[in-house]
Amino acid sequence: MRNRITELFGIQYPIIQGGMIWCSGWELASAVSNAGGLGLIGSGSMYPDILRDQIRKCKLATDKPFGVNVPLLYPDLDQHLEIVVEEGVKIVFTSAGNPAKYTGWLKERGITVVHVVANVKFAKKCMEAGVDAIVAEGFEAGGHNGREETTTMCLIPMIAEQVSIPVIAAGGIGSGKAMAAAFCLGAEGVQVGSRFAATVESSAHQAFKEAIVAAGDGSTELTLKELTPVRLLKNEFYQKVQEAYKNEASVEELQELLGRGRAKKGMFEGDLVEGELEIGQVAAMIHTIPKAGEVVVSMMDEYEAVIARMTSK
């Protein structure tokens, strides 16, 4: 399969592994890139020196293209961007901020820039900022999310009709079926998070991976909307958030309850009780913990089978 996304990144399959805090270090990113997709190191949970080390390890582990995801609200942002440039990373996905601020700076340094959005307004801003592609992420996605709550089924065609650059669909996509659906809606690539969080090479704690496998319909909710909306697995910490709501907690009280380090505690250290467990609705369809390369291959196989089924009618 060749399209604008495979051309843009120089990859075999238009499958991008989403940059996820505490899940996507060099092992996952290089495994996905080696399998023909695009792996992303998620820098959002890394101190600058860790990020540099991760990039160096990734370069040793693959000679295929890979990228780094940089949340634009991160405190060490400037250092992260300098390291990305110094280490010769050629692809950067920015998220959680204004695409106008860093796109020009990155592109002047020869870097391909993709920005993640959850609404039409920011998709248009991306176009104006000169990004090379857009990730459009629906309400069903894990982790931080938009306030419009627009789902992947609605968001992808809305954005694809408004922009001329390629659109990468995210949110609810962990199978070849969903990839085919996203392509019908106008996407030219898919960004897959949750499905890769529960793979062998993911740096998530084994207990979190098993919690993903155990999740079912209704196991997640987009919550903490007064802070930054985030889709979480409904564990004990989530229940405490719900109790806080019942007790009419203020924004400050919610912020204090969330505290610092809860995502690390849950996803990286495996504390399923007190930790914050970010995952998408698609977890309900994740039943195994395969190698990341197997996910890429099985998604492409299923994609081809779906297209064949659709045309045989």
Next chain:
Amino acid sequence: MRNRITELFGIQYPIIQGGMIWCSGWELASAVSNAGGLGLIGSGSMYPDILRDQIRKCKLATDKPFGVNVPLLYPDLDQHLEIVVEEGVKIVFTSAGNPAKYTGWLKERGITVVHVVANVKFAKKCMEAGVDAIVAEGFEAGGHNGREETTTMCLIPMIAEQVSIPVIAAGGIGSGKAMAAAFCLGAEGVQVGSRFAATVESSAHQAFKEAIVAAGDGSTELTLKELTPVRLLKNEFYQKVQEAYKNEASVEELQELLGRGRAKKGMFEGDLVEGELEIGQVAAMIHTIPKAGEVVVSMMDEYEAVIARMTSK
């Protein structure tokens, strides 16, 4: 196109017009059926004698199959079901209740029964109850909705993997692109609501139809979750609900604010300020008020074009 859904209903195209209060009387239902889809009279906003009259008019207006949607929580439910049987309606879509309660009674009378669900648990209950097909409706759909907030992209494959009867996708579907996406996910038919609400034959008030056309990304929200979750256009009434939340309104106060007759006031009488305006996220992609038959034809044309595009790669 022939599949289990076209066979089940004896229709040309697997496009079902959703039964919608104040929008889908005999004019809309017969127009959709005459165009080769399946039209449904939405009985939820009708007194029993009105329903009988609507069914009779529909029979005069089309010799093609049509059906009636019956919300199972409706006060005049028993009378509605008696009328459906007396008037010889052959297809009934039930919603908002337990499928176990009436499916057997309807099927004994030779009626094809479909039940609308928003989660996997109720899909399994439908199987046990012996329904002929399931409508699986995602979070993005207009009007009343489930508490799990599972989106169409996630819900369709989840349910299609769990049941052997055909699945009809609903929520976010108003185009041939979205129809193709739903089929990739495992659906064999689509139920389309919002797109048909804004057609010439819809009995919605012209002002409401124009409000649908004016809607954009983020114009709707699933709200009133303490009562029955319902997706509404964000008009002045919706803002009053938001104010009530800020003032920590009780369930009783929310119920009193909602009151009675607000949906009729908004959707049928065109009071865009005080009325309750039920519509899906897909409203953002609705830009015209065509005839219902044109919607059926253009959806099928676009569906075929999407499949052709997918296979040419």
